[in-house]
Amino acid sequence: MTKKRIVIALAGNSNVGKSVIFNHLTGMHQHIGNWPGKTVERAEGTLHFKGYTVDIVDLPGIYSLSTFSIEELITREYIAIENPDLVINVVDASVLERNLYFTLQLVELETPMIVALNQMDMAKRKGVKIDYKKLEKILGVSVIPTVAPSQVGIYDLLQESIHVIEKGDAVPSKISYGEEVEEKIQELTELLGRLHLPYPARWVAIKVLEGDEQLEERIRQIDPKILSTARKLAEEIESIHGHLCSTVITSERYEAAGRIAREVQQIVQPVNPPFRERLHALTTNKILGYPIMAAVILSIFFGIFSFGDYTSGLIGDFLYSFEPIFLNIFGTGIAGDLIWGGAVEGLIAGITIALPYLLPFYLMLYFLEDSGYLSRIAFLMDNLMHKIGLHGKAFIPMMLGFGCNVPACLGCRIMETERERLLAIFVVTLVPCAATTVIILGLVGAFVGVE
């Protein structure tokens, strides 16, 4: 068999473990960049498997394929236009209904796909049992249960992907909407079929009924008559249901997702929810939430600064022990002074200020983020953050900013709109970072400290 190149894309909601799967698949062979002209990260990686060179593309985490955000637009353009050989839809088994809502939209895009039913362990802990064979049958695509952090199912996922690509029949069975809506979709699909758009006609029909501006614009350039027909059909749906057409279609799609979820999952006794629930209730408590938050943040800063102070002293002492050797070589003249006092001492200062403070800060922040506590802080701080024109979520990059402004600015990508992203970035750059804080404290000590 000759070496062939195939492209697999990972798609799914945010926080479903897509990146973990991506890391396991590609290991160190990754390339992180940006989507052309966009502030959205594009992660790509390569692996070799059974004589294939496989390119893996990690698409941004999104909930829908409407064009509410740039991430959604990027994903659907990528899938529809660049046509990857296969899309692996990563699904959070513990929040099946919402994840299937996205799965159904991929199904509508008529892309070859398989489903990675991830976080099976989490689902089990929440008391959700899923019959993945049944899900396979309903969706018409392969479903592989996985637990990404412990690498369960990753090999199977890859093997099944290759198998499906070789067989070439991964196009899933489509879902149908309620009678009145379905009629209109079909009428519109027929009209759109003649336009030869790069997207599946049925999907375009659904999107145009939902009022997708981007697609409407495209169609207007070719045949504006179709748009007026679409508008008429949408208004008919609106008059029957009494809601916006996009609302009707969204709820019907959600109903379908809910039906599938109820059919394949069985709710049993959760393994150990009370502790997690209690912790959640405590950390977002009306009264106790704030002192807990203050205590956590203060103890983190206290811990970091006392640890940093101690290790910074150690490293400093160690590095300064080279001073006599150094001055022996270069002498105590102007050359020695310049090299030691100018270059080496500057380097030492950099190392002793940045390293001992930054490293533990990031470790702590990683722990906070991973445990989900940062989102609780965002929840508590939302109102206050709104007072300075920011979303509660901006608290997370702001915390990061206390470590270093550069990753904090990068972290602002979690904000959803361009406007919020920019605002957060501006504010973040005003936060004194760890190194700045040390200097500030030093200067304060030097100028206003007691003798």
Added chain:
Amino acid sequence: MELPLTQLKEGESGIIISISTPRRHGYGRHGHTWGFQRRLEDMGVTPGTKVTVVKSAPFHGPIELQVRGSRLAIGRGMAERILVRVER
């Protein structure tokens, strides 16, 4: 009884009747609602769905909801526009 979501107590549930958002291009044009309504609907907040208020943040902060098996937090301004039917 029909109430905005913000009037529900913690732990109380209701059925969503409607989400009222101003439209961008005047009334009657289909689909052109504020992006936020789309967003809410994409997260599962659609008419006819059961929604439970899990928690409401102090100082008029956001509200945490449980809807379709997932949890989400939304701003109070948006919650004000979600009309629900409750049994009281």
